[in-house]
Each structure stands twice: as C-alpha cells, then as structure tokens.
Amino acid sequence: MKTIEPGTEAPPTILTGNQAAAWGAFLSRVQVVSAYPITPQTTVIETLADLTARADWPNRFVNVESEHSAMAVCIGASYGGVRTFTATSSQGLALMHELLHWAAGGRLPVVLVDVNRAMAPGWSIWTDQQDSLSQRDTGWAQFYCSSVQDILDHVILAFRMAEEASVPVMVVEDAFVLSHTAEAVSLPAPAEVDRFLPPRRPAFSLDVEKPRAFGGLLGPDWYQEVRKDLHESLLRLGDAAPRIYGEWERLTGRSYAPVEAWGVEDADVVLLTSGAVSSTAREVVATLRARRKRVGLVQVRMFRPFPGERLREVLRGVPKVAVLDRNCSFGHHGIFHQELKSALYSMEAAERPRIYGYVLGLGGRDVGPRALQEVVRLTEVREAPEPETTWIGAVLPEGPEQEHEEGVR
Amino acid sequence: MTPAAIPKIDGDPIVHRGHLACPGCAATPAYRMALQVLGRRTIVAAPACCFAVIDGAFPHSASGVPFLHTAFEASPAYASGVRAALDVKGETDTNVLVWAGDGGTFDIGLQALSAAAERNENLLYVCYDNEAYMNTGIQRSSATPRGAWTTTTPAGHTKVEVKKDLGEIMAAHRIPYFATASISHPDDMMAKFEKARKLRGFRMIHYFSPCPTGWKADSRHMVELGRRAVESGLFPLYEIFDGERLVINHRPAWTPLREYVSLQGRFKHFRDEDVAAMEAEARAAWERLEHRARLNAGP
Numbered sequence: 001m002k003t004i005e006p007g008t009e010a011p012p013t014i015l016t017g018n019q020a021a022a023w024g025a026f027l028s029r030v031q032v033v034s035a036y037p038i039t040p041q042t043t044v045i046e047t048l049a050d051l052t053a054r055a056d057w058p059n060r061f062v063n064v065e066s067e068h069s070a071m072a073v074c075i076g077a078s079y080g081g082v083r084t085f086t087a088t089s090s091q092g093l094a095l096m097h098e099l100l101h102w103a104a105g106g107r108l109p110v111v112l113v114d115v116n117r118a119m120a121p122g123w124s125i126w127t128d129q130q131d132s133l134s135q136r137d138t139g140w141a142q143f144y145c146s147s148v149q150d151i152l153d154h155v156i157l158a159f160r161m162a163e164e165a166s167v168p169v170m171v172v173e174d175a176f177v178l179s180h181t182a183e184a185v186s187l188p189a190p191a192e193v194d195r196f197l198p199p200r201r202p203a204f205s206l207d208v209e210k211p212r213a214f215g216g217l218l219g220p221d222w223y224q225e226v227r228k229d230l231h232e233s234l235l236r237l238g239d240a241a242p243r244i245y246g247e248w249e250r251l252t253g254r255s256y257a258p259v260e261a262w263g264v265e266d267a268d269v270v271l272l273t274s275g276a277v278s279s280t281a282r283e284v285v286a287t288l289r290a291r292r293k294r295v296g297l298v299q300v301r302m303f304r305p306f307p308g309e310r311l312r313e314v315l316r317g318v319p320k321v322a323v324l325d326r327n328c329s330f331g332h333h334g335i336f337h338q339e340l341k342s343a344l345y346s347m348e349a350a351e352r353p354r355i356y357g358y359v360l361g362l363g364g365r366d367v368g369p370r371a372l373q374e375v376v377r378l379t380e381v382r383e384a385p386e387p388e389t390t391w392i393g394a395v396l397p398e399g400p401e402q403e404h405e406e407g408v409r
Numbered sequence: 410m411t412p413a414a415i416p417k418i419d420g421d422p423i424v425h426r427g428h429l430a431c432p433g434c435a436a437t438p439a440y441r442m443a444l445q446v447l448g449r450r451t452i453v454a455a456p457a458c459c460f461a462v463i464d465g466a467f468p469h470s471a472s473g474v475p476f477l478h479t480a481f482e483a484s485p486a487y488a489s490g491v492r493a494a495l496d497v498k499g500e501t502d503t504n505v506l507v508w509a510g511d512g513g514t515f516d517i518g519l520q521a522l523s524a525a526a527e528r529n530e531n532l533l534y535v536c537y538d539n540e541a542y543m544n545t546g547i548q549r550s551s552a553t554p555r556g557a558w559t560t561t562t563p564a565g566h567t568k569v570e571v572k573k574d575l576g577e578i579m580a581a582h583r584i585p586y587f588a589t590a591s592i593s594h595p596d597d598m599m600a601k602f603e604k605a606r607k608l609r610g611f612r613m614i615h616y617f618s619p620c621p622t623g624w625k626a627d628s629r630h631m632v633e634l635g636r637r638a639v640e641s642g643l644f645p646l647y648e649i650f651d652g653e654r655l656v657i658n659h660r661p662a663w664t665p666l667r668e669y670v671s672l673q674g675r676f677k678h679f680r681d682e683d684v685a686a687m688e689a690e691a692r693a694a695w696e697r698l699e700h701r702a703r704l705n706a707g708p
Binding site for chain 1: 449450452461466489492494498
C-alpha cells in the first residue's frame with residue numbers, strides 16, 4: 001500500500017461527519033487507535049484504519065473485543081506517553097463508563113468521538129444526547145459539534161486542549177444527521193496542524209528510567225486534593241479555550257467559541273441549542289427575524305467545563321430563553337435546561353431571563369423548522385415557564401397505537 | 410519437612426522491602442523472582458488484587474519498576490496499550506508484565522485476557538492464583554477448588570463447582586507459552602520466567618500461590634503447601650508451547666492429599682470421602698495431561 005502524507009494527495013473536499021472525525025485524528029498524527037464497532041460510529045474507525053495504515057509515522061491500530069477494552073488500551077498507551085484516539089456511540093460509551101473515570105482521574109489526554117445515539121431499550125440507532133450527557137460527571141471535557149467542518153476542526157482542537165490541560169476530551173456529533181451527511185470541508189494543511197499541535201510532551205509517563213506507580217491507593221488525606229486539581233484543570237481548559245480557538249482562527253480563518261450567539265441583543269426570545277439542531281435553529285432565527293420577530297440564538301458548544309460566566313454575560317437582560325434538550329434527566333428536566341438554570345441563578349433577578357425547557361427529538365425524531373417555530377410560539381405566549389419540562393411532539397400517532405392495541409388483543 | 414529453598418537472587422533486588430503483603434504471602438517472593446529475571450526494563454500492569462495494596466499506597470511503591478494500577482477487568486487491555494505505546498516509541502525491548510490474581514484472570518478479566526491472547530500481544534501475564542478473592546476478604550472465585558470454604562461459600566454450603574482449567578483455556582488460544590509454577594519449585598519457576606522472557610507474543614504463567622490469610626493456614630507452611638499440592642498431583646507442573654506441545658516438568662510422588670488438606674482451615678470440614686473425591690479429580694486431570702503429553706511426543 002502506498003504511503004501518503006496528508007495533503008500530498010488531492011485531499012477529499014467532501015466528507016461525512018465520521019470521515020471528518022477520522023481525518024481530524026489522522027491530521028493530529030495519532031499514534032495509538034483502539035476501537036470496537038458500533039452503529040453509527042463504524043465509518044470513523046474504518047476510515048481511520050485505512051488512513052493510519054498508510055501513515056508515514058509509527059502507529060498502531062488495536063482491534064479489541066469491546067469498547068471497555070478500547071478505552072483501556074487508550075489509557076495504557078496514553079500512560080505510555082503517546083497520542084491516543086477512539087470513537088464510539090451509545091451503549092459503547094455506557095460500557096466505557098468506568099474507564100472514562102480512569103482516564104480523567106489519570107489525567108490522560110485521550111480524545112474520543114461520540115456519535116450521539118439514543119440508549120436502548122428499545123433498540124435505537126438514531127440520534128439523541130442521552131449517551132454523552134450520561135457521562136457528564138466523569139471529568140471529561142465535552143464539545144458538541146454542529147457541522148462536518150466543526151467535527152474535523154474539533155478533533156484537532158481537542159488534542160491541543162487535552163494535552164495542554166491534561167484532561168480527556170470528548171467530541172460529540174449527531175448520529176446520521178452529521179455522522180453520515182456529506183458536506184464540503186476545508187482540510188487544513190498538515191504543516192499547519194503540526195504547528196498548532198506539536199508532538200505530545202507528557203508531564204509524566206511510564207518510564208523504566210523513572211519508576212513510579214500510577215493510580216495507587218489514595219487515602220482520605222490525598223484524594224480530595226487530587227480531585228480538586230482535576231476540577232480546576234477543567235476550569236482552566238475553559239479559560240484557555242478562547243485563546244486556543246483564536247490560534248486556530250489565525251491559522252485557518254475559521255472561528256469558534258464555547259458559546260456562540262446570534263441576534264441576542266434585541267431578542268424577546270432566545271433559543272438555546274447544542275449539536276446539529278443549532279444549524280436548523282440558525283435558519284429558523286433568520287426566517288423569523290425577516291418577519292420582524294425579535295428572536296435570537298445561543299449555541300452551547302462547550303458543555304464541560306460549563307461556560308456559565310459567558311452565558312450570564314450573553315443572556316443578561318434577555319426576557320425569555322427557550323432551552324432545547326435532545327435528552328432528559330428522567331424525573332427532572334432536560335439536562336441543558338437544568339444546567340442553564342443553575343448557571344443563571346446567581347444573576348440579579350431583574351437581569352435574569354425566564355427559562356423555558358423543551359424536550360424534543362429523542363431517538364432520532366426529526367427536529368425541523370416547524371418544531372423550533374412551535375417552541376418559539378409557546379415561549380412567546382406563555383407569560384411564565386411551566387413548572388415542568390414541555391415535551392414537543394411526544395404524542396403517539398393514531399395508526400401505530402391502534403395497531404399496537406389490535407396486536408395485544 | 411524440607412526447608413524452603415528460595416534461590417539467591419543475583420544483583421540488587423528490584424522489589425524493595427516494606428511492601429504491604431501479609432506475613433507468609435507466597436505471591437510476593439514469586440513477584441520478586443519474576444522481576445529479578447525480567448530486569449529493570451519492565452513495566453507492570455496490575456488490576457484490583459492483593460498487589461493493589463501490596464505495592465504500597467500513594468506516594469509509595471515497592472516495585473522498583475513502573476507500576477500501573479488498572480481497572481479490575483481490564484489489565485490485559487491496559488497492558489496492550491502500554492505495549493503499543495512502547496512499540497510506537499521504539500522501546501521494543503521493554504517487558505510488559507501483567508500481574509493479576511485469580512479473580513482478575515479467571516473471572517472478571519477473562520474477556521480482556523482472551524482478546525489479548527487472541528491478538529498474541531507481546532506480554533507476559535502472570536496469574537498468582539490464591540484460589541479466592543483474598544484482597545476483599547476471601548470470597549469465592551471460579552478458581553476456588555470444589556469443597557473449599559470461603560466467606561461466600563460458608564460452612565454447610567461450600568463450593569460445589571469444579572475449578573476452571575486455565576491451562577486448557579489458554580491452550581485453546583494457541584499462545585506461544587503457558588506454564589504452571591509453584592513456590593516449592595523455585596528453580597523450575599525461575600527457569601520458566603527466563604524462558605518466557607526470551608519468547609515473544611502472549612506468554613502466561615499460572616502460579617499456585619498459597620495464602621495464609623485466606624486458606625486459614627500457618628504462614629510457616631506456604632512453601633510446604635506448594636510442595637504438597639505438587640507432590641499430591643493436585644497442581645501439576647507443566648508447560649504448553651503454541652497451545653499444542655505439552656511438556657510435564659515434574660512427576661508427582663502421589664503423596665496423600667490429606668497431608669495437603671490438613672494444613673488448611675478452609676478444608677477442615679473435609680471427611681475422608683471429600684478427600685477421596687478431590688484425589689480422584691486430581692488423578693483424572695493428571696491422566697488428561699499425560700494423554701496430551703503423549704500425543705505431543707509424536708510417533
């Protein structure tokens with residue numbers, strides 16, 4: 001097989017989200033990849049197996065028997081001091097759960113792409129955010145992408161942030177809506193990526209010249225300090241993110257931010273979104289503003305660390321915020337909804353928006369412009385938020401319900 | 410009773426004093442011997458097991474080589490990652506040693522173990538088998554012998570299932586090297602560590618590790634327990650090359666199993682028929698081994 005240096009062959013300019021994720025890892029000169037297949041992640045690892053096989057730097061692709069072992073291989077290799085990557089989805093991410101704690105507690109800059117897929121049962125291969133948000137408290141940074149370009153750039157950005165802060169980073173993309181949708185992509189030149197992301201220089205690693213134990217018994221006299229350090233490192237990653245995004249913008253001309261806002265200054269209602277729905281929401285906001293409705297949009301790209309301070313700045317004085325959640329913390333609210341309420345609680349009452357929570361689009365149910373317009377309409381007409389989360393579109397259609405009952409009979 | 414014959418170790422010992430093993434622990438001298446054979450260019454990966462404690466609490470470590478604590482069920486996968494990183498960096502001469510108990514090997518770690526063996530990862534895996542979850546307080550594992558008392562197979566309800574045959578499981582993976590070892594035969598054990606060190610690919614040593622705490626035995630008797638297990642035919646010493654060629658290293662003297670059982674509180678409920686049943690199982694297992702050894706000897 002022919003060796004290629006990224007960029008020396010005509011690089012692909014049309015990529016799916018999953019291919020973009022693989023190209024991001026490849027351009028980052030990843031050294032150890034370990035993965036286990038799950039729909040709809042498979043094309044990430046298929047593409048990456050092909051790319052790394054043709055890479056001109058030493059690397060290994062370890063095909064394992066489970067996602068659990070995929071993360072364990074990444075952890076072992078990351079302790080060995082090299083750059084590691086994996087990708088998964090849904091049940092696979094849930095199976096990794098224990099090891100996500102090990103990676104974060106070990107302060108290892110592992111990068112993982114999660115293709116957002118609903119949790120079983122019943123089996124669903126379609127998108128929602130339940131899988132990644134269930135990993136909220138593992139100590140991983142999380143970034144939610146809204147376009148294919150976004151995914152490619154964020155895998156490279158994730159390595160840079162992870163290695164700078166010594167924390168693992170999860171890059172999240174929507175199943176099918178992004179993972180299997182092809183878009184025009186600008187591939188950065190390898191030399192540019194190399195300048196932005198130099199080879200990993202770990203602060204510590206398994207070294208026979210300096211024998212140390214890693215992960216040993218940690219008594220009550222030490223444990224809390226170590227966890228506080230992890231927490232503060234995540235907060236520092238949040239502080240560093242605008243600078244790192246700035247460097248990326250100077251290199252590529254593409255700008256990102258942990259929180260992005262459109263038309264918020266004069267808005268009566270602001271939609272708060274994450275993931276691919278944000279792209280749809282931008283269209284809806286543009287359409288409504290053309291009809292002289294004062295609607296704005298806030299896209300939360302960085303979920304952990306949570307950009308509370310930035311959200312308080314952006315939303316200060318906005319009358320109403322409608323939060324869209326493709327997930328649910330059962331028995332409470334959508335998760336972005338509760339996170340936003342917690343972040344805005346410290347604001348002066350006069351400046352604090354009323355926060356409306358909407359759960360929609362679970363298990364891949366399409367979230368189109370009509371659903372978003374309905375969210376805007378409900379938020380406009382309701383003087384105060386309902387005490388509970390409002391579910392959008394969760395009504396059993398007549399046909400299947402009747403069929404089901406006939407089946408039961 | 411023959412005195413313990415732990416071989417003198419050449420050079421500075423790699424494993425330090427001051428580790429946290431119970432007095433009499435048979436796993437610790439084997440660890441010391443293994444590292445002495447493998448040398449300082451070795452990285453250890455160990456799951457939750459006695460060695461998660463024995464190596465020492467932060468910031469201490471008794472091992473003298475890098476020691477990576479791993480999730481209970483995942484040490485072969487962690488070690489595969491370490492191996493991959495070393496190979497990518499060109500450190501192909503550094504040994505990676507998995508040091509795991511029977512729980513992490515026979516039970517919760519079996520899936521990752523099978524996968525690492527199937528990939529023929531270049532690792533040495535030592536299972537120190539003390540036949541129960543000793544670190545958590547003597548609970549039954551699938552390596553616990555039939556009839557043994559543990560805290561989860563209490564008196565009157567002792568274990569009814571037969572111990573898994575690790576050698577058969579690993580042979581079925583066609584790994585380059587599998588061997589059994591006992592503290593009572595330290596020269597044989599050192600030779601096996603040395604043989605394993607020189608081979609590449611997935612190598613495994615199943616080390617029989619008498620445990621004073623879990624077996625309710627006197628800490629003076631650990632080497633003797635190893636000897637009686639070997640000489641009664643209960644724990645045969647053998648090697649399997651490439652999952653095919655089986656070599657028996659030592660022919661047991663067929664001493665009465667009662668002599669092995671009687672030194673341990675975990676078998677104190679054993680009647681003569683229980684000992685006889687255990688003896689019959691050991692005989693049958695031995696005959697299977699001999700059959701395989703004859704098959705491999707060829708025409």
